[in-house]
Amino acid sequence: MNLWQAPLRLTAGAYVLDSGLTKWGADIETAKGLHGFASGTYPFLSEVEPATFAKRSR
Numbered sequence: 001m002n003l004w005q006a007p008l009r010l011t012a013g014a015y016v017l018d019s020g021l022t023k024w025g026a027d028i029e030t031a032k033g034l035h036g037f038a039s040g041t042y043p044f045l046s047e048v049e050p051a052t053f054a055k056r057s058r
Contacts, residue, residue, distance in 0.1 A: 026054040 001009070023034060031054035038053065039046040045053065 024055050030054065 023030070026034065028051060031050040035045070035048070035050035035053045039048075
């Protein structure tokens with residue numbers, strides 16, 4: 001990795017981290033949407049409840 005790549009990599013990493021953290025405690029409607037997208041791609045995820053999939057703690 002070159003030094004000039006560091007700001008670009010940090011920016012991209014921060015974006016991905018923020019995107020994941022905002023979905024972690026998603027409400028039930030968001031959890032259902034995320035679960036639908038994921039189970040369409042990975043059929044074995046259809047066995048997991050949407051709230052569990054989004055790590056909903058309520």
